[in-house]
Amino acid sequence: EAGVTQFPSHSVIEKGQTVTLRCDPISGHDNLYWYRRVMGKEIKFLLHFVKESKQDESGMPNNRFLAERTGGTYSTLKVQPAELEDSGVYFCASSLRWANEKLFFGSGTQLSVL
Amino acid sequence: AQSVTQPDIHITVSEGASLELRCNYSYGATPYLFWYVQSPGQGLQLLLKYFSGDTLVQGIKGFEAEFKRSQSSFNLRKPSVHWSDAAEYFCAVGDSNYQLIWGAGTKLIIKP
Numbered sequence: 001e002a003g004v005t006q007f008p009s010h011s012v013i014e015k016g017q018t019v020t021l022r023c024d025p026i027s028g029h030d031n032l033y034w035y036r037r038v039m040g041k042e043i044k045f046l047l048h049f050v051k052e053s054k055q056d057e058s059g060m061p062n063n064r065f066l067a068e069r070t071g072g073t074y075s076t077l078k079v080q081p082a083e084l085e086d087s088g089v090y091f092c093a094s095s096l097r098w099a100n101e102k103l104f105f106g107s108g109t110q111l112s113v114l
Numbered sequence: 115a116q117s118v119t120q121p122d123i124h125i126t127v128s129e130g131a132s133l134e135l136r137c138n139y140s141y142g143a144t145p146y147l148f149w150y151v152q153s154p155g156q157g158l159q160l161l162l163k164y165f166s167g168d169t170l171v172q173g174i175k176g177f178e179a180e181f182k183r184s185q186s187s188f189n190l191r192k193p194s195v196h197w198s199d200a201a202e203y204f205c206a207v208g209d210s211n212y213q214l215i216w217g218a219g220t221k222l223i224i225k226p
Contacts, residue, residue: 004157035216042118043204043216056213091158098212105150105157 002026006092006106014114018080021109025074025094031055032075033095033103034067038088046090049075061086082113116141116209120217127195128225135190135220137179137205146208147188149179152219153201161203164188175199200224 005024013019025032034046046065047057051072060067064083069075079086089110093103119138127133139145146165150158162173169181179190188205202221206214 040123040218042218043206045213045215048213093158102160102163103150103158103214105152105159107155107157 004092004094004104004106006090006109008109009107010110010112012112012114013082015084016081018078019082019111021077021079021090021092021111023075023077023092023106025092026104029094029096029104030072031095031098032069033093034075034077035091035093036088037091037108038085043091046077079111082111084113087111087113116207116215118205118207118215118217120203120205120220122220123218124221124223126223126225129197130194133190133192133195133199133222135203135205135222137188137190137217138186139188139205139207139215140186141207141209141215143210145188147179147181148206148208148214149173149177149188149190150204150206151175151201152204153198158204161190195222195224197224197226 007022030051032049035043037043045059048055049069052069066078089108091108092106095103117140148163149161152158161177162171164171164181171179177192202219204219205217
C-alpha cells in the first residue's frame with residue numbers, strides 16, 4: 001500500500017514568489033491534514049479536509065495561503081506571495097476517520113524562502 | 115489553552131541504555147495522548163496512543179508510555195535503546211475539535 005506522498009521534498013524560492021505544495025494521501029482516506037513546523041518549534045495545525053470540504057482551516061496563517069482538495073483526492077497548498085516567515089517544513093497527513101485516530105504522514109516539504 | 119511541553123530538546127543515550135522522554139500537557143478534560151517518531155528522511159510514525167483504560171500503554175518498537183493524570187505527564191520509555199532509535203520524538207494531545215496539539219520534539223542521539 002502506498003503511503004502519503006508529498007512533492008516537492010525541497011523548495012527554495014525568493015520572497016514574493018509563488019510555491020505550490022502537493023500531497024497525495026493514502027487511497028480511501030477521507031481526512032487530510034496540513035501541518036507546518038518552523039525550525040525547532042512545535043508542529044502547528046494548518047487545516048483539515050474531509051473529502052473535498054474544508055472541515056477546519058483555523059490554523060491557516062493568512063490569506064496568502066490557499067489549500068484545495070479537488071475531487072477529494074490529492075491536495076495542494078499554495079503560498080502566494082511567499083514571505084520569509086513562511087519557511088519551514090510542511091507536513092501532510094491522512095487518516096480514515098479523524099486525528100484522534102492514527103495519522104499517516106508524508107515525509108514533508110522543506111520550504112526555504114530567501 | 116491546551117499545550118504540550120517536551121522539556122528536553124536533545125537527549126543523548128548510550129546504546130543499550132534505558133530511555134525516558136518527558137512530555138507534560140495542559141488540557142482540561144481527559145486527554146487523548148500520542149507519541150510519534152520521525153526518523154531521518156521519513157514521515158512521522160505513530161508509536162503509541164492513550165485514550166482510556168490502562169495507564170501504561172505499549173507501542174511499537176518496544177516503546178511504552180505511562181499516563182499520570184496527577185502529574186499531567188505522558189512519558190515515553192524504552193528499557194534498552196538501539197542505534198536505529200535515533201530520531202526525533204513528538205508528543206501530542208488531541209483537543210476537543212479532534213485536532214492534535216504538538217510538542218516541540220525531542221531529538222534522541224545514540225552513542226555507540
